[in-house]
Each structure stands twice: as structure tokens, then as C-alpha cells.
Amino acid sequence: xxxxxxxxxIRGRLPLQPGQTSEEAFDRLVPMFEEQGTSYQRxxxxxxxxxxxxxxxxxxxxxxxxxxxxxxxxxxxxxTYNLKSRALLACFIAPLIFIAFAQFSIGLSxxxxxxxxxxxxxxxxxxxxxxxxxxxxxxxxxxxxxxxxAPEPKQPGEDEEDDATEARAASDVRGExxxxxxxxxTDEDEEEDGPRHSPGPAYVFAAIFAAVYLGGRVxxxxxxxxxxxxxxxxxxxxxxxx
Amino acid sequence: xxGTRVGNRIIGAEAPVIIGWDNIGKVEGGPIKRVFFSYFQPxxxxxxxxxxxxxxNDIAVASTAFMIGIGFRIVMLAFEWVSPRYKSxxxxxxxxxxxxxxxxxxxxxxxxxxxxxxSDVIIEAFLGAFNWDTFAWFTGLPLLVQAFLIVFIFDxxxxxxHRGMHEWYPLWLTHSVHHxxxxxxxxxxxxxxxxxxxxxxxxIGGFFDFVPRAxxxxxxxxLGVGIYMHTNVRFNTxxxxxxxxxxxxxxxxxxxxxYQASRSNYSGIFIFIDRxxxxxxxxxxxxxxxxxxxxxxxxxxMLYPFTEGWKxxxxxxxxxxxxxxxx
Numbered sequence: 001x002x003x004x005x006x007x008x009x010i011r012g013r014l015p016l017q018p019g020q021t022s023e024e025a026f027d028r029l030v031p032m033f034e035e036q037g038t039s040y041q042r043x044x045x046x047x048x049x050x051x052x053x054x055x056x057x058x059x060x061x062x063x064x065x066x067x068x069x070x071x072x073x074x075x076x077x078x079x080t081y082n083l084k085s086r087a088l089l090a091c092f093i094a095p096l097i098f099i100a101f102a103q104f105s106i107g108l109s110x111x112x113x114x115x116x117x118x119x120x121x122x123x124x125x126x127x128x129x130x131x132x133x134x135x136x137x138x139x140x141x142x143x144x145x146x147x148x149x150a151p152e153p154k155q156p157g158e159d160e161e162d163d164a165t166e167a168r169a170a171s172d173v174r175g176e177x178x179x180x181x182x183x184x185x186t187d188e189d190e191e192e193d194g195p196r197h198s199p200g201p202a203y204v205f206a207a208i209f210a211a212v213y214l215g216g217r218v219x220x221x222x223x224x225x226x227x228x229x230x231x232x233x234x235x236x237x238x239x240x241x242x
Numbered sequence: 243x244x245g246t247r248v249g250n251r252i253i254g255a256e257a258p259v260i261i262g263w264d265n266i267g268k269v270e271g272g273p274i275k276r277v278f279f280s281y282f283q284p285x286x287x288x289x290x291x292x293x294x295x296x297x298x299n300d301i302a303v304a305s306t307a308f309m310i311g312i313g314f315r316i317v318m319l320a321f322e323w324v325s326p327r328y329k330s331x332x333x334x335x336x337x338x339x340x341x342x343x344x345x346x347x348x349x350x351x352x353x354x355x356x357x358x359x360x361s362d363v364i365i366e367a368f369l370g371a372f373n374w375d376t377f378a379w380f381t382g383l384p385l386l387v388q389a390f391l392i393v394f395i396f397d398x399x400x401x402x403x404h405r406g407m408h409e410w411y412p413l414w415l416t417h418s419v420h421h422x423x424x425x426x427x428x429x430x431x432x433x434x435x436x437x438x439x440x441x442x443x444x445x446i447g448g449f450f451d452f453v454p455r456a457x458x459x460x461x462x463x464x465l466g467v468g469i470y471m472h473t474n475v476r477f478n479t480x481x482x483x484x485x486x487x488x489x490x491x492x493x494x495x496x497x498x499x500x501y502q503a504s505r506s507n508y509s510g511i512f513i514f515i516d517r518x519x520x521x522x523x524x525x526x527x528x529x530x531x532x533x534x535x536x537x538x539x540x541x542x543x544m545l546y547p548f549t550e551g552w553k554x555x556x557x558x559x560x561x562x563x564x565x566x567x568x569x
Contacts, residue, residue, distance in 0.1 A: 197357070
């Protein structure tokens, strides 16, 4: 377990100041654990804490529990800590989930292509005729737009990329996703014959989560050490500061 | 807390809410920073509209809009460090990773689901079933009018869907999850139960035809206004802007822990829709969330509508049985 529990555990050691006792050290650290959703027990040089539904404003919100202990040593005793984080574990697993989803979308697309290709071939002739008739309508620029100098619009069939369909496909959620257009499925032929669901976004997010995990594992290790040091050695810069 | 009377409601009796614009914080720092964060929003909006209005056809495409959207988000992330609105909204790694999960759901699983049951798919099937055509005459209007109509039609529907979510318990079950956020960050708009995210994305735009460039202009308008809704960036937003458009300030009131405050500012882009229907409250709130600011885990967010729905149905059933006369 110890070989791979570093994925969601953050461990460290911090030497105390000369003459600093374990009681004094914990007195300084305890305010960090007096947060909403946090409970802790303190006894004989050990502090055990656990967190549930911890607030986003909690400086230790990434951790769900852990043990802090003062161990004797030369020249001074040391604070050792072993903190566990489900968020780190979830982020470590996230790339695997999105890779699995990418594979699922590939499978679904293959299934879709297989079941519909026959039907489509038969229907395509009729559809093409209908589409041609439909697409004959010319798009004219309004005189105001012409006067303002807007470029003449592409006429139907002039380009394969159907921006209207793409832009319309963008889902608008809480006013923020209007920019989300699927840049992958722009080719009409690909949309009909190729994959209906591109695995691209899932692969991209798998890579992003891998990078976020690595960044978080290093960052949170550094941040918690800095917070403990500031608490223990009176380096706390300002109330509420990280 | 006494609260403040706004119309026939008392706002801020349960949690602190700043009513009106007089006591809202301003951008702090040197003159360059203050000028920058005073004019950034309108300059960016007009720049985006200008770009998609005049860009050649080869450049004014969906993929360009997509890349601009991503770039804009990265810029806003940087702004959250440079000009934060509240320290208590400061983005942590855990919040960033959690929000990113919801963003990734939107780009992958939800997109897949919407390709089968999204409103545009349903409308297309509906039109096909009755052999009806879309309203094509909008394509003859000036581009900016078309863009406005695209955004307004969607926002008007979203206003009522959103208001319905706050007024009708079954819909509230899906939407309440989003109200458990206690901070605003660039990606917080994506946080929510997937059912709600599909419902809030329902539009009737599929009934209308517009030219491709109008859709891109509409996207620019939505991006240039909507991106600020959930961000932790302090701007000195112009007076005319906050009269027309939804702002972080308006939306923070909507997310306030104060119940009456949360029943306001439902629109996504055009706050004048709220003004039309008497639900607009101007001001700002820092203390956000539900149940005293309890954080909801991803697991609970996914299950909450079902677990709470089951509990409510069971209680209702038990009460009904208790009231029924003995035979």
C-alpha cells in the first residue's frame, strides 16, 4: 500500500524551533482545524483530524483526514504529518475515466455507422435531391450590412463547413457555453460516414486531468508545508491569507 | 439582520446582501489598473462583435470562436489573481479540479446525450414529423439584429426555465445543486447536476433560421457578456452595461444565502428581462451557497435530485396515508 498511497497521501516532516514543546506546537496549529466540517482529537503529541463537506474557503479543504505527530529528535523534535486527500485520488483516476469514455464514444460511433450506413446509402439519393432544392435559396446581405462593409456571405454549397449548424449545436448553459462549438465535426462527409461522437475532447480532458493531478500533488505538498511552517514559526503574514 | 425592502420583498434578512450600486467595491490599485478594469468589458465586447462582423469568411468560423472562447477563459483565470473581487472566492486547486470535472462533462458526456435528446434534435424531429420548415425570413434581417434575436430568444426561454426551477419543486431539485457553490470562479457556471444542465440548455432557436455569421455574432455577444457571470474579478462595470446586461454583481445576489435574494436575477445575458418582470435586484453578495455554506461533493451533486426526490415523495405518501380516513 505504501508504494502507491503517495497518490492520495501527503507526508512531510518539519523540525520545530529549539525549545518548542509539542504542546506549544499544537497550540499554534489547532486554529487550522477549527473550521466548519472539521473534527479533531489531540492527545500526547498526536493530533488526528477528519473533515466532511469542508468549505471551499477552508485552507486545508483538499484533505479529508490525517495525523500530525511530534516525534523526538536531535537537535529538535519534529512535526511529522500524514494527510490523505480523496480529491487527489479522484483527480488521479479522472484521466482513466475519460480514456474509457473516449473508447466508449468510439464504440458507439462504430455501432452507429454500422447500423445506419446501409440505410443512409439508400436514402442519400433522395436526400441529396431535396437538399439541393433547399440549398438553392441564395443568402443575401442586408443593405445595412453591405453599407457597413460586412463580407458577402458564403452561398449554400460553397463550403463544406456549416457554421450555422455548428454554432447552433453549441449548448448555451448559464450564458457561458456559447463559445463551445465542436471544432472536430465540421466536415459534412465525416459527420455522415465517420465517427458521430469524436473521442478527441475526452482524450484532451484525460491529458488535462493528468497535468492537473501532477500540478496539484506538487503544489499542495508545498502549500501545506508552508502553512505549517508559518503557523509554527510565527510567519503568518496576514489574517485570512493563504 | 433587518434586510432591505426591494419592491414588496425584504432582501438580506438571512444573509448579508449589498443593495444598490453605491456601496459596491471598486477596483483597487494604480491608475492604469483602474482604467484597464473599467473599460475592459465594453472594449472586449465591441472587439468581439467587430471581429466576427468583419472577419473574412475563412476566419469567421466556429473553430475560431472556440479558440477565442478558450483563450478568453485563460485570460479571466489570470484576472482572478490580478483583480479578485473577494478573498473568500479565491480559487484553490481542489475547486479548480472539481470545476474542471463539470466542464469536461459538458464537453463529453453531456454533448453526447444532447446529440440524442437536446432541444435542437427534438425540434428538428418535430419539424420533420409535420413536414414544417424553419422560419427562414429572419435571414433577411441585418446581421446584428439577427444576433440579438438569437440571444434574446434563448435568454427569454432560459429566464422562464430558470425561474421555473426556483418556483417548482421538481425542477428545483435539479437546480438546487448549482446553488451550493460558495465561490464564484471562471468555471463555476458548469457546476450542476447533469439533468439540470440539459434542462437549462433547452431553447427554441431550432425553429428559426439565421445566417451562419449571425450565430457567430450571437456567440460573441454571449461570450462577451456571459463569461463574467461566475467570475471572481472586480471590474468597475459601466452604468449602462449593468442596466442592460447581467453582471457578476447581479448573479452573486442570485447565489446569496439569503432566500429572497436568490429568487431574483434569473436571466443569463439580458438583465432587462428581469427588470421587465420585476425580478431584478441591483447589488452584490459575498456570502453564497445553501445550508449555511455547506459544500456538496460531486457524488452528492450527482445523486441529490434523486435522493431528495425520493425522500420528498416518501414523506408526501406517508402524510397522505396518515390523513386518509380509516375504513
